[in-house]
Amino acid sequence: MRKKWLLLLTGLIVIFMLAACGSKSQDDVVKELKGKQDDLTSYKVNAKMTLKMGADSQVYKVEIWHKDPTFYRVNLKNAEKDQSQMILRNNQGVFVLTPALNKSFRFQSDWPQNSSQAYLYESLIKDIVADKEAKFSSTKDHYIFETKTRYQNNSMLPLQEIKLNKSDLSPAVVKVMDPDRNALVTVEFSKVTFNASFDKDDFDMKKNMTRAQLNLPAMATSGDQAFTVMYPTHKLTGTKLIGEKTIKIQDGKRVVLTYDGKKSFTLVQEKVTAKVASTSPTNVEGDIVDLGVTIGAISDHSLSWSHAGVDYMIASKNLTKEEMVEVAKSVQGDAVK
Numbered sequence: 001m002r003k004k005w006l007l008l009l010t011g012l013i014v015i016f017m018l019a020a021c022g023s024k025s026q027d028d029v030v031k032e033l034k035g036k037q038d039d040l041t042s043y044k045v046n047a048k049m050t051l052k053m054g055a056d057s058q059v060y061k062v063e064i065w066h067k068d069p070t071f072y073r074v075n076l077k078n079a080e081k082d083q084s085q086m087i088l089r090n091n092q093g094v095f096v097l098t099p100a101l102n103k104s105f106r107f108q109s110d111w112p113q114n115s116s117q118a119y120l121y122e123s124l125i126k127d128i129v130a131d132k133e134a135k136f137s138s139t140k141d142h143y144i145f146e147t148k149t150r151y152q153n154n155s156m157l158p159l160q161e162i163k164l165n166k167s168d169l170s171p172a173v174v175k176v177m178d179p180d181r182n183a184l185v186t187v188e189f190s191k192v193t194f195n196a197s198f199d200k201d202d203f204d205m206k207k208n209m210t211r212a213q214l215n216l217p218a219m220a221t222s223g224d225q226a227f228t229v230m231y232p233t234h235k236l237t238g239t240k241l242i243g244e245k246t247i248k249i250q251d252g253k254r255v256v257l258t259y260d261g262k263k264s265f266t267l268v269q270e271k272v273t274a275k276v277a278s279t280s281p282t283n284v285e286g287d288i289v290d291l292g293v294t295i296g297a298i299s300d301h302s303l304s305w306s307h308a309g310v311d312y313m314i315a316s317k318n319l320t321k322e323e324m325v326e327v328a329k330s331v332q333g334d335a336v337k
Contacts, residue, residue, distance in 0.1 A: 026136035029143050029169075033125045036169050040122070042067045042198065045171075046191040047119055049076075051292045052184045053329075054233070058293055062119050062187070065196070071203045072112065074119065075212075078293075083308060084212060085295055087111070087288070090203040094288060095281055096295050097205070098306050099212035104205065104281035105297060111288045116150040116160070118174045118187045124162050126150075141166055149176065151290075155322065157184060170194070185292065205281065227271040227310050229255050234330035236263040236323065263323065265316035267331070271309055289321075291328050303328050 024032075045064040050057055058078060065073040072089040086097040094107040117123040128134060131147040138144065145162045156178055163173040170192040176185035201207045231241070239261035247254045254270035286299030296305030303324040304313040312331060314324050 023138070024143075026134075029136070029164075030129060033128060033164075033169060037122055037125050040068065040194060042194075042196045043121060044191075044193045044196040045119070045121065045189060047187050047189045049119065050186045050188075052182075052186075053292070060293075064119055065198065065202065066120070066122070067198055067203065072120075073203055073208065076295075083294075084216075085306075086208060086212060087295060088203060088205055088208055090205065092205065095205050096288065096297070097209050097212065099209060100216055100309060101306060101311075102209075102213070103306065104209060105284045106281040107284050107286070107288055107297065109287050114287070115152050115290075116176075117290075118160065118176050118185055121171055121192075124171060124174065127160065128162060138166070142172055143169075152321075156326070168192075168194070227269070227308075229257075229269060230310075230312075230331045231257070232267065232327045232330045234326045236261070236319075236327070238262040239264065263316075263319055265314055265319050265324075265327070267327075268311075268313045268315070270311050289325060291325065296328060298324065 043064075043066050045062075047062045047064070049060045049062050051060070061077045063073075063075040063077075065071075070089060072087065074087040075084065076086070077084045084099055086095075086099070088095040088097060089111065092106070094109045094111050096105045096107070097103070112120055112123055116127055127147045127150060128145050130150070133148075135146040136144070143164045143166060145164075147160055147162065149157055149160050151157055157176050158179055159177045159181065161173075161175045161177065161183075162171070164170065165172050171187075171189045173189070174185075174187040175183040177183050229244075236259075239259050241257060242260045243256075243258035245256045245258075247256065249270065252271050254268060257267040257269075259265050259267070284297045286297050286302075289296045289298040289303065291305055294305050294307045296303055298321055300321070301317055302313060302315045303321075304311070305328060306312070312328070314328055316324065319327070
């Protein structure tokens with residue numbers, strides 16, 4: 001009997017020792033992530049991104065390609081609204097393509113190095129490594145980090161929860177949160193292929209524009225200039241709408257909203273027919289900014305973007321970049337004055 005107890009006790013000790021050896025510390029996982037990033041030559045990722053905007057949510061399918069060191073292709077599609085947009089980086093620069101409008105813009109930017117990117121694996125690793133106060137936990141299948149974000153113009157999203165699969169340290173779920181820990185952006189990764197192979201022209205700007213346009217539904221390129229005027233729901237203290245003017249232009253219409261007060265600005269909206277694409281993209285002053293539902297171009301005194309076939313621009317001499325971003329994001333909300 002005593003021998004049986006000794007054998008049982010020895011077995012339990014071995015089990016506990018094996019369990020202890022199997023559990024990795026935060027430092028162990030961070031070290032493995034660094035090694036994973038150093039060895040990574042390329043990847044292809046499919047994900048679903050959900051944006052919470054007030055009471056509503058918008059869902060995007062995201063396809064991400066990356067080839068070391070600096071080639072990127074991020075394709076964002078909103079199936080319900082027939083919208084698509086692509087961020088492309090190659091040796092010629094950083095491009096934002098809007099296929100339905102035949103528009104392409106080129107930025108002289110260090111994107112994606114200059115900010116957090118919830119759908120880019122190496123950006124998540126960078127956030128984890130950079131935050132020395134990151135919180136760490138683990139479940140049966142996942143390692144979980146809570147880190148600070150590195151968004152330049154958005155103090156509204158200071159935190160993120162990054163869930164990694166234990167099997168290969170691939171991303172599982174990322175939640176980007178407001179100061180109250182409400183998840184406003186959720187990225188769920190469905191397929192991750194490391195060390196993927198690519199064709200020679202997979203990151204070529206013209207080829208990607210052509211392919212994207214071939215996949216557009218017919219209604220996305222229609223010439224209907226009717227659109228609903230949108231008003232920002234984000235309120236700036238002491239600022240109010242003092243003027244609204246509609247202007248007919250050659251291929252559509254333009255609406256100019258004027259806001260006056262301590263924080264004055266002008267919001268321009270217009271819908272035009274899709275034009276024949278130029279052989280070269282438009283060079284843009286400023287940098288790429290993520291507005292959630294779309295990608296914009298921001299400079300010191302202006303912010304421009306396209307959404308649902310409508311072009312928008314905010315111009316202001318006394319709004320900060322962060323204030324312009326908050327106003328722009330709220331334009332996608334309910335159409336109220």
